[in-house]
Every structure is written in C-alpha cells, then in structure tokens.
Amino acid sequence: MLIQNDHVDLDTPTGTMRTYVYRPSAEGRYPAIIFYSEIFQQTAPIARSAAIMAGHGFVVLVPEVAHELNPIGTVLGYDDAGKEKGNNDKFAKPLKDHDSDTGAMVAFLEKQQYYSGAVGSMGVCLGGHLAFRAALNPAIKAACCLYATDLHSNTLPAPDEDQTLARAGEIQGELLMIWGRQDPHVPDQPRAEINRALRDAGCTFSWLEVNGQHAFMRDEGDRYDPELALQCYQMAVSLFRKALR
Template identity: 55%
Template sequence: AYDTDARAALAYLKASEHCTGALGVVGICIGGHLAFRAAMNPGVLAVTCFYATDIHNRGLGAGMNDNTLDRGPELKAEALMIYGRQDPHVPLEGRQKVQAALVAAGTHFTWHEFNGAHAFMRDEGYRYDPELALQCYRLTLDLFRRKLGEGDRTDVANNTGAAETKH
C-alpha cells in the first residue's frame, strides 16, 4: 500500500492547478524511507531523506516492500540523504550499505552524516540540535530551489502571465 498511496498523493498534487508539474518529496525516519520510494515515481525531481530507517535492513513490509535497495536504479530524482552518526536505528554498517547501493545504482545523490542521534531535528528532547536542524533545512531548500524552481506558476499566479515569487 505504501507505493500505491504515494502514487495517489503525487497524482493529486500534480493535478493541482498550482503545481508546476515538478515534484519534490521529504521524509523523516520511516517517512524518509517512504519518501525514497515515492521519489521513484515519474515527475519527482528531488527527495530529501532524513535518517531514513529500514532501507538497509529491508524492514519495510517483509516480502512485500522490502526491496528498496534493489530498486535503486529506479530513482531518477536527485536525492539528499542525511543521517546522524550516532543513530542506533541506522548504524554505520547500515549507512554504508545504503550509500554503496546508491553508488552501484548510479544514483545522483548527496550524502551527509552529522554528529547527531536519530531524530536530531525533532524539536523536543535531548537529541534536538536546532542549529544542525536549520542547516539540514537549508540543504533541503537549496536542493528544491535548484531542482524544482522557485515561485508560482505564471499561468495561474494572477491571470496576467506574470508570476509573483513568494518567500
């Protein structure tokens, strides 16, 4: 159901009069894994995966959706992969396995490992690192600006053909 749900959500977004047709996805934790899979769909140009769990250990739907590593060549979107070095859910060996699979698949990606625990961007608890979180948000915004463009669609922005860029 994960992939079917992602396709439905992406189709809904793409059908919006406010969509340029360029799509990007972001996910955190298991959502990072699901975003990675969603980015295998046509039209998705960028994906950010924050400490994506269960890619390395094939833990998403045993026997049904546990093939993410094998599907690396299907990822056409540019990926930003962000992990914490002290993340017990995605240990060093797991991160190395994911990175090696991306390289082997010829995926266009950027890889960052920071000194942080799992969920270092969640704004509560001892793991939270606000400065690191802001840095990661900036990386994501940079990727999305570069791959998706910026601003409103010119044909729906204000009926004059001139777009107003909103920040």
C-alpha cells in the same frame, strides 16, 4: 512568506487518506514537496517542519502514513504506547500501499491551479525511507531523506525484489541523504552498505553525516539539535529550488 494550511481526504486503493496541505498564501504556481512523517503521523513537530518548508515557496503535503490502520486524524504520542503502535503499523503496511499513496498525492497535485508541475519528497525516520521510496515514482524529481530507517534491513513488508534499496537503480531524480552518526537505528556499517548500494545503482546523490542522534530534527525532546536542523532545512530548500524550479 505567509502560508495557509488545510487538509484534503484523498481516495486511495486502500482507503481514505487524510492529507494536510501547507502552501504559500500569495497567488501563484508553486512546486510541491510530499513530506512523510515518522511512525507517529502528523505530530506538532511534523506540522512545524511542513510549515517551514512551505514558507520557502513550496506546496507541502503531509499524508497520514498509516491511514488504513487508524481512524482519520490519529496522532500517536512520543511515548512507549505511541512507539509500539507506530512500529506495529510500520510492519503491517506493505510497501506497495505506500506507492499507491504517493500516486494519489501526485494525481491530486496535478489538478490544483496552485501547483507548478514539479514535485519532490522529503521525510524523517520512517518518512525518510518513504521519501526515498517515493522517488521510484518518475514524477518525483528530488528527495531529501533524513535518517531513513529500514533501508538496509529489508524489514518492511515486500518481496525481496521489491525492497526499496534493491530498486534504487530505478530512481531518476536527485537524492540528498542525511544521517546522524550517533543514530543507533542506522549505525556505521549499514550506512556504508547504503552508500555502496547507491553508488552501484548509479544514483545521483549527495551524502551528509552529522554528529547527531536519531530524530535530531524533531523540535521536542532532548535529541533536538537546532543548529543541525537549520543546516538541514537549508540544504533541503537548496535541493528543491534547484530540482523543482
């Protein structure tokens, strides 16, 4: 499927949010996926991931996840400086501001003639957490969360009662949770704690642990595993085709 891409600047309660839009070129109405990036914002690997999903018949929105803290268009490098800046941004932005970002994107979609009316969320690393967080919004019908960080640690800025995992029982859509067993950011015990929390909350979810490192989806660097990435894209497409169509 041929695709096109553009961007829009959305008004949010915390400022203008540059959001990149990937969608099929053919006329029609398509379900949407909000794709949340890592701390580095829309890097080339994130853009390619969004294009892959759009090419399977989805409108894909990629927001700048720390738009309040950076000039529009900022892309951080996969280096120590980029990692330091991205992590500082992650711990500076309250979770409630990610909630309003999600609301702004849902409202934008609802005004587009190419939107079918069904939306899900997907993300990697911090974005995996944000995809999970987005599913607290009842508009989100499914979420694919890849090696989601900070779910178990309750370290992102929010009161205890507003920590994401503590609110898992509010999620109405289906979750697909994918983890790398060699990921030092979410090792065995925290993964077990997250799994138990989802069961206790009564969530509808699928769970996959693969032999992969953190960021095994990122097609730059020595942690990239192309076969695992392809498997996970196929699972995500299957989830969204079922839940959004």
